[in-house]
Amino acid sequence: MTTLMDVAERAGVSKSTVSNVIRGTTMVAEETRLRVQRAIAETGYHPNAIARSLKARTSSAIGIVVPDLTNPFYAQLAVGVERAANALGYAVLTANTECLPETEEQAARAWIERRVDGVIIGGMALASTLPKILLDRDIPVILASLGEFDDPRLGVLDHDDAAAMEAIVAHLYGLGHRRLAFVSDHLREHAGERRYLGFKAALKKRRLVPIAIDDGATAVVAHNDMQAIATIDRLERRGLKVPDDVSVVGFDDIPLASHSRVQLTTVRSDAVEMSRRAVDLVIKAARANRTVSHREFLDVQLIVRATTARPRK
Amino acid sequence: MTTLMDVAERAGVSKSTVSNVIRGTTMVAEETRLRVQRAIAETGYHPNAIARSLKARTSSAIGIVVPDLTNPFYAQLAVGVERAANALGYAVLTANTECLPETEEQAARAWIERRVDGVIIGGMALASTLPKILLDRDIPVILASLGEFDDPRLGVLDHDDAAAMEAIVAHLYGLGHRRLAFVSDHLREHAGERRYLGFKAALKKRRLVPIAIDDGATAVVAHNDMQAIATIDRLERRGLKVPDDVSVVGFDDIPLASHSRVQLTTVRSDAVEMSRRAVDLVIKAARANRTVSHREFLDVQLIVRATTARPRK
DNA sequence: CTGAAAGCGCTTACAG
DNA sequence: CTGAAAGCGCTTACAG
Structure with a gap:
């Protein structure tokens, strides 16, 4: 790989000068600048970001x-x-x-x-x-x-997860749902906890408590769209229909959520x-x-x- | 950030010695090694990969x-x-x-x-x-x-795209399809071209030629699963049913392909x-x-x- | 077994 | 406007 030194030698100037024309911060005589630029072009020189980083300490x-x-x-x-x-x-x-x-x-x-x-x-x-x-x-x-x-x-x-969960629960409650479940990868993911809290709070406001999905839930709110989609898969393989038997809501509005085969109710996050x-x-x-x-x-x-x-x- | 030098001073040895214990390549006296390791632990030293890279030239x-x-x-x-x-x-x-x-x-x-x-x-x-x-x-x-x-x-x-396309076309042909189309992002993606060639070759073997999707195709082969899924969406929004009106085949077998709502016929690639x-x-x-x-x-x-x-x- | 010295490829005051 | 010199934080022969 060509180095700053190679370019300098070719242009007949010092390393400092080459560095100066590259960074464009110091004044350099027009003629010198052109000579250096030509040398750079001819050698196909690319500054070594590693050396630069070491010096710059970032x-x-x-x-x-x-x-x-x-x-x-x-x-x-x-x-x-x-x-x-x-x-x-x-x-x-x-x-x-x-x-x-x-x-x-x-x-x-x-x-x-x-x-x-x-x-x-x-x-x-x-x-x-x-x-x-x-x-x-x-x-x-x-x-x-x-x-x-x-x-x-x-x-x-x-x-604003709290607001999102409130909107979801309001929507479901408005449709007549009273038996709501929440699904998430609790154990692993940190964020799940938080959305679940918002979900519980929104239920509490309506004097409800979360139930388990297998406990006759008529609606399930998932931590995100992917989990909602996986939930639909699980439910349907058990012979249940979505939304006829169970309603499902996601979170994120990934591109797939609007697909004709999915049409997921969800919350858009940018x-x-x-x-x-x-x-x-x-x-x-x-x-x-x-x-x-x-x-x-x-x-x-x-x-x-x-x-x-x-x-x- | 602490440097090799800091560790060396703390352990009362030279930089070389610290470097030697870290890389474990050169012999170092047991006692010295322990002193250095303690100094490393106490300072929470992590070698600077940038400096190392510069020296190593990789x-x-x-x-x-x-x-x-x-x-x-x-x-x-x-x-x-x-x-x-x-x-x-x-x-x-x-x-x-x-x-x-x-x-x-x-x-x-x-x-x-x-x-x-x-x-x-x-x-x-x-x-x-x-x-x-x-x-x-x-x-x-x-x-x-x-x-x-x-x-x-x-x-x-x-x-082996040629073999894959042959298998797909054989499957479709076996079902009775004679009007087959191929969809891909031709213009942009390089790989599209190649699979299309395999597709054409497999058709030719059966004395068929590709037709356009809007030209009454009864089956469409997509460049990959995502495009297959997008094609299903497009067809169904036009009121056509998959597979009743049109069969669709993908490529990749992404996790979603086996979803209950999708169940895509495809080719598995690892x-x-x-x-x-x-x-x-x-x-x-x-x-x-x-x-x-x-x-x-x-x-x-x-x-x-x-x-x-x-x-x- | 240990350390002084050179060098990786840059940048950056500083003289001139 | 230009260049010599020091230094970023390591590694690597090489002496001792």
């Missing part, structure tokens, strides 16, 4: 952790993060953790060694140590779509907008050399489609 | 380009690549290009600057310059699921196995300082489900 890279890239919501989040980060000259390292603590810690270690400038967490284990590990090394962290947290050093970006904000916040914090400490809740909108209906009789 | 990072992470096949490919690469101590940089030449070139530039050790391409524009740009800088490149290529420096890993092989090949090539130059075609299996049936009368 990697210009951020990390993003998602529980499952196969879930289109997280895929959109990852794509959004990538796009926004690239636009700012940052690379992104993805970690698909499946909310496994061990995988989370491995990712943390790798990222610390690679000196990522910040981390966006889209999902993590229930009592995850991830944020603390990172924050203790002064790496800014923002939680996207994960709810609030005790640590004040943590940035938080989320949907993964792209969320990722854009997250990248912005985390990079701003990194540059200012502080934590994010910003909390924001995005609005959310109920989309009624064809998986919810009045309960039988 | 980034220990690879790139992967996918057209659309939202397609579960590519998500699985990306996850598989990540897992396999991490296990070998490599980081992975993802580029979601949507097969846009400009985005591809941007990714190439960023990756060259960051000195990635190799690149896996899961999809690219039709006349993409991506492979050449990379190969010309001696970065090993492997094409996954993209067909063969003229450049002998390119590694190739693919499914994204995870493919990604594992790809990572292995590209990293091996990188370490040996040569290109991949390996061609391999994975077997494929037709899965008949409920989107294919005998044509009407």
Whole structure:
């Protein structure tokens, strides 16, 4: 690979001068500049970002952790993060953790060694140590779509889950449902807990309590669209019809939710907008050399489609 | 951040010695080793991978380009690549290009600057310059699921598309279909072309030619599952029934394909196995300082489900 | 077994 | 306007 030195020699100038024309920050004589630019073109020189990083003491890279890239919501989040980060000259390292603590810690270690400038967490284990590990090394962290947290050093970006659950329950209650269940991957995912709390609160307001899905529920609210879709599959394989026997509601409004075969009633959450904000916040914090400490809740909108209906009789 | 120097001072030894105990390659006196390890633990030292990379002249990072992470096949490919690469101590940089030449070139530039050790391409524009740009800088490149290529420096890993298309057409022909169409994002995606060729060849064997989907096709073969699912949506919104009016076949067997509401007839392709092989090949090539130059075609299996049936009368 | 020194490829004051 | 020099945080022969 050609180096700055190669270019300098070819152009008959010093390394400093080549560096100056590349960064365009210092004055360089027109003629010299042209000579250097020609040398760059001729050698096909690309600056070595690793050397630059070492000197600059920043990697210009951020990390993003998602529980499952196969879930289109997280895929959109990852794509959004990538796009926004690239636009700012940052690379992104993805970690698909499946909310496994061990995988989370491995990712943390790798990222610390690679000196990522910040981390966006889209999902993590229930009592995850991830944020603390990172924050203790002064790496800014923002939680996207994960709810609030005790640590004040943590940035938080989320949907208004309480409002969303209230809207869902109101919709179901209005249709006549009184036996409602909630499904989520409790054990693994942190966010599940939170939406469940909102769900319970909305039920309580109507003097109801959650029941188990197998306990004769006429409606089930899922933690997200993928789980709603999996629930439909499970119900239908048992011979139950959706929505005739059971209504199902999701969360996210992934592209598939509006498919003719699915037509899922759900709540729209804007993964792209969320990722854009997250990248912005985390990079701003990194540059200012502080934590994010910003909390924001995005609005959310109920989309009624064809998986919810009045309960039988 | 603590550096090697900090640890050395704390342990009262030289940088070399600290480096030696960390890498465990040189003999170090037991007592010294313990002192150094204690100093590492006390300071929470993590080696700076950037400095190490600069010295080693490799980034220990690879790139992967996918057209659309939202397609579960590519998500699985990306996850598989990540897992396999991490296990070998490599980081992975993802580029979601949507097969846009400009985005591809941007990714190439960023990756060259960051000195990635190799690149896996899961999809690219039709006349993409991506492979050449990379190969010309001696970065090993492997094409996954993209067909063969003229450049002998390119590694190739693919499914046996011709066999797959033959199996699909045989199945459809056996059911009585004679008016078959193929759908794909021709214009953008490179791989589409190839599967279409296999499709045409299989038809020709039966003295048939492809017709347009709107030309009274009784069966349509899609380039992949996501396009098959989108096709079902489009057909059903027009009031046609699948498979009663039109049969539909996909490619990939993404998890959704077996869903009760979809039950797509498709061909199974193993994204995870493919990604594992790809990572292995590209990293091996990188370490040996040569290109991949390996061609391999994975077997494929037709899965008949409920989107294919005998044509009407 | 241990350490001084050079060097990976850049950037950045600072002289001139 | 240009260049010599120091330094980012490591590794790696090489002396001792």
